[in-house]
Amino acid sequence: MTRTELVKRLLAEQDLKYRDFHTALLPGIDKKTFIGVRVPTLRKLAQEFAKNASPAEVENFLQSVPHRYFEENQIHLFLVEKIRDFETCLRQVEAFLPYIDNWAVCDGKSPKALLKDSARFEAKVLEWLKSEKAYTVRFAVNMLMAFFLDERFRKEHLKYVAAVDENRFEGADRYYVQMVVAWYFATALAKQWNATLPLIQKKKLSPWIHAKAIQKACESYRITVEEKALLRTFK
Numbered sequence: 001m002t003r004t005e006l007v008k009r010l011l012a013e014q015d016l017k018y019r020d021f022h023t024a025l026l027p028g029i030d031k032k033t034f035i036g037v038r039v040p041t042l043r044k045l046a047q048e049f050a051k052n053a054s055p056a057e058v059e060n061f062l063q064s065v066p067h068r069y070f071e072e073n074q075i076h077l078f079l080v081e082k083i084r085d086f087e088t089c090l091r092q093v094e095a096f097l098p099y100i101d102n103w104a105v106c107d108g109k110s111p112k113a114l115l116k117d118s119a120r121f122e123a124k125v126l127e128w129l130k131s132e133k134a135y136t137v138r139f140a141v142n143m144l145m146a147f148f149l150d151e152r153f154r155k156e157h158l159k160y161v162a163a164v165d166e167n168r169f170e171g172a173d174r175y176y177v178q179m180v181v182a183w184y185f186a187t188a189l190a191k192q193w194n195a196t197l198p199l200i201q202k203k204k205l206s207p208w209i210h211a212k213a214i215q216k217a218c219e220s221y222r223i224t225v226e227e228k229a230l231l232r233t234f235k
Helices: 003-012 016-024 039-052 055-063 070-081 086-099 112-128 134-147 155-162 171-191 193-201 207-218 225-232
Strands: none
Touching: 003 039, 003 055, 003 070, 039 055, 039 070, 055 070, 055 086, 070 086, 086 112, 086 134, 112 134, 134 155, 134 171, 155 171, 155 193, 171 193, 171 207, 193 207, 193 225, 207 225
């Protein structure tokens, strides 16, 4: 399979109703860049491309940025997820981060090869938190939420995420940074209650993020009724 054939397959899978639904969830993104292909199909096509394309063809695809279509961006990160070598995976992630411009491409990605050197991965994530690009920051928070809230958790992570300055961003960019930070703290309350609660008690987060984190935590099945009642007293 070539890159051209991949795009043809994407166009053949087009669902216009899904495209219209999905683009409504991504304000500011040009509708012409959407084909309208559902995520399970994108993952399947990424798998086929990784299996049937030559290594040179895959590398050419990964280097051909910016891509024309939203779906190509999704497939790009699905391909990066499949990389097993730490150095290669990190290089590809860092090369693509500047091209992420929406939450849908940013979220739900798991480059697990980066866990082969979790200390360097962590250092990079903390570096990305300081980026001037909103979706690099969002990606960093997603990585901390996915990979560093269990056995790799450190209390300092809470401080670093709380220090993210959402005021650096405007409009939708600001909203999606605020939202992921709120999700992070809601998830941290579920997984690291004792470490996280003091930041809520002392109101260390900005007012909007503080309120949204409590709301999301109170919607979580992983937090007890008693814990939810306590959280509501800090609204």
